[in-house]
Amino acid sequence: MNESRKGDQPGEACYTFYTGATRRAAAARVPSGERTLGRDGFVLRSLPGGLIIRGRNDLGTVFGVYELLERAFDVRWFMPGEAGEHVPRRSRVRIGQHRLVFKPAFRVRWVGKGEWSLRQRMNAYVTADGRSVGIPWKWHFHTFRILMPPERYFADHPDYYALVNGKRELTASQTHGNQLCTSHPGVIRELSRNLIAALDAEPETEIVTLSPNDGGGFCECARCRALDEPGRDWFARYSRRLAIFNNEVATRVARRHPNVLIKVGAYAMYARPPADPAWRPAPNLFFQLCHLYFCHNHALAGDGCRAGVTYDPDRARFLPNQTFRELVRQWRKRSPHLFIYEYYAIGGMARAGLPWPLLHTLLADIPWYRDEGVEGFYTQLDDTLWHRLGLNYYLAAKLCWNPDLDPQALLDDTFRKGYGRAAAPMRACILAMERAMEQWNRCVSYGLFGESGEAFGYFLTQVLTPAVLARMERHLARAEHLVAGDAARAARVALTRRMLDETRRNLAARRAAPPPPPPPPEVEHF
Structure with a gap:
């Protein structure tokens, strides 16, 4: 189980992100098959006090995280490098309720390369920390x-x-x-x-x-x-x-x-x-x-x-x-x-x-x-x-x-x-x-x-x-x-x-x- 918790200050409720093939995702019967998610799709599913991010595979889970960053946090990556990053400063973030099953329209997606492309949810010639993580x-x-x-x-x-x-x-x-x-x-x-x-x-x-x-x-x-x-x-x-x-x-x-x-x-x-x-x-x-x-x-x-x-x-x-x-x-x-x-x-x-x-x-x-x-x-x-x-x-x-x-x-x-x-x-x-x-x-x-x-x-x-x-x-x-x-x-x-x-x-x-x-x-x- 991979969990990330927010809300550790006194009086704040705890909010948990369940990323990947967690027990919570299995208990919620979140779909993970290729028929539903394609090669690297994902599911976002809200539950009381948390959110499940379950990908078809590890790459799909990463894509689910990036999708959430765009939808809930308004993050954008317009181009590689710091000049392309748009990360709003906010004291509070409203995650909202999510029940999304996303199967990418194209099985193979190749625009650019490296980490910028990964953040755009491309899956060919993408890298994370210098490692190739896309389609071999x-x-x-x-x-x-x-x-x-x-x-x-x-x-x-x-x-x-x-x-x-x-x-x-x-x-x-x-x-x-x-x-x-x-x-x-x-x-x-x-x-x-x-x-x-x-x-x-x-x-x-x-x-x-x-x-x-x-x-x-x-x-x-x-x-x-x-x-x-x-x-x-x-x-x-x-x-x-x-x-x-x-x-x-x-x-x-x-x-x-x-x-x-x-x-x-x-x-x-x-x-x-x-x-x-x-x-x-x-x-x-x-x-x-x-x-x-x-x-x-x-x-x-x-x-x-x-x-x-x-x-x-x-x-x-x-x-x-x-x-x-x-x-x-x-x-x-x-x-x-x-x-x-x-x-x-x-x-x-x-x-x-x-x-x-x-x-x-x-x-x-x-x-x-x-x-x-x-x-x-x-x-x-x-x-x-x-x-x-x-x-x-x-x-x-x-x-x-x-x-x-x-x-x-x-x-x-x-x-x-x-x-x-x-x-x-x-x-x-x-x-x-x-x-x-x-x-x-x-x-x-x-x-x-x-x-x-x-x-x-x-x-x-x-x-x-x-x-x-x-x-x-x-x-x-x-x-x-x-x-x-x-x-x-x-x-x-x-x-x-x-x-x-x-x-x-x-x-x-x-x-x-x-x-x-x-x-x-x-x-x-x-």
């Missing part, structure tokens, strides 16, 4: 090089690697190219052996990643090409060959590690599932579908992407969200294990030194993913860009944990607690960018090039106009005045000042430069 997970995404390192195999087995332009040779890249000949029996055998050995060494692993290296350079040998489906578009160019390969590896791994999920990519040239109606994925495959080369300025559930209106289908290097919506549903029909890879950071905006105003889409898209039966959610996050993208990260984590949160109430809570007296001008400052993006109403993709082939840094000059930046400046100056003397909130406002100053500088440089040339002719892929 191995590798991020691109793993061919890890599982079949060229320096180990190429000299004796160049045939294990992709035939490109009539040659099997390596590139100097550590991340791109150097793909495998996935139809080669020796590759299937050796990679499966290496994957099994990695799991033997870390038998607690629940999810392991298997996916090609980034970029192109896929094998052009006759055996590999014979597995492809003729007539399909760029997004399905290698779907069938990789689906067959993944099934072969997954079947071998399952014989020794039947409870491990193998996460494989649905990305770029293998984003679509095979058209072959006979193909069925191995039950231990977990598909991560990437929202790349699709629009980020319109919600997935709507029809905001309109050819000839919001994008030029002859020039754009991406497809409308209606197509991505179809992909989500196609994958869900094939497998219960679908995991989304989102791009709320990095990409063209970050590389151009600019903000990425997409609250208007992410607040709608994450609940939509849940409604479609998606099992896991991930977004890219850059720890150096909290000043520019922190609100995207924070709100994505909140909705990843609980997609039923009301978006407007969530925004109100964030600005009110995060900025206090400066809530109104800070909200007006940030939402000025959002409204400008919505009113511009063009499709924008994550990559370096966006709508109609225009580079991010160039087209954003059309969105964040001098008039929009001037409005933001007025609101931000007012916020700075209001938080004077409040160190924590002044530090948060200072981050937005840094963002706005960077944005103004970088946009000025782009306005002074000629329009960029069109992108390279990779558009033929589409």
